[in-house]
Amino acid sequence: MTDPLEMVGADAAPVCEDGVCELPEADASDAED
């Protein structure tokens, strides 16, 4: 049986999950192009 892990570090650190990665948000001006 696997013991539960003690989580360390910031919750918001970027990950990839379910085939999708948290990409940096683009500037609004970029998105409008």
Next chain:
Amino acid sequence: MTSGIGPAGNDVAHVVSNSVRVDIWSDIACPWCFVGKRRFETAAAQFAEGGGSLEVEYHSFELAPDTPVDFEGTEVDFLVGHKRMPAAQVESMLGQMTQLASTEGLSYDFDALQHTNTVKAHELLHYAKSQGRQLDMKERLLSAYFEQGRHVGRIDDLADLAEEIGLDRAEVVEALKSEQFRADVQADKDQAIAYGISGVPFFVINGKYGVSGAQDPSVFVDVLQKAASDS
């Protein structure tokens, strides 16, 4: 033999004692995994400078196992489908990702990137582990995928990459064709589920501490020192 890790991510063949063990779940097709690898290596170098020693092993995690080996389309096409965002916005975000990766010394080239299924690459990583070369193989695969536009889903292409780091091409082809290491890939995926890992990169330190994501190097240094002081 255990594999230590140096600042450049190369295998250092030496036996370590009282070392901190780090198990890393990661995929190839994962931009944060390469960034996280660099940030972890920065921390590992600091930890080593303080006299600490590490034993590092990579484990398989498939983010998109349904992806075909020969995905037709660009990375933008893939992400537009998955994120349901306009192509222009995805392109802008990839530009931001490229810029961020460059701060870690990485030269991402999303225009050249060839999206593919990564299960064979994971099998290759297990083969490389059996040869004591897993860390070198991991670095080669990530760089090939993100920086060089190389295909990392087909046996012949993977054998080329393995040969480039000095592994036996014929043995690699045989191992991948026979799916000799497929069960090891599955075992890693099962262990990830047991830990509750849903995203990568994910770092398990001494089987006790979990670190999710491409954290700042200081986070890794702190947890490595904490783990070392436990023992």
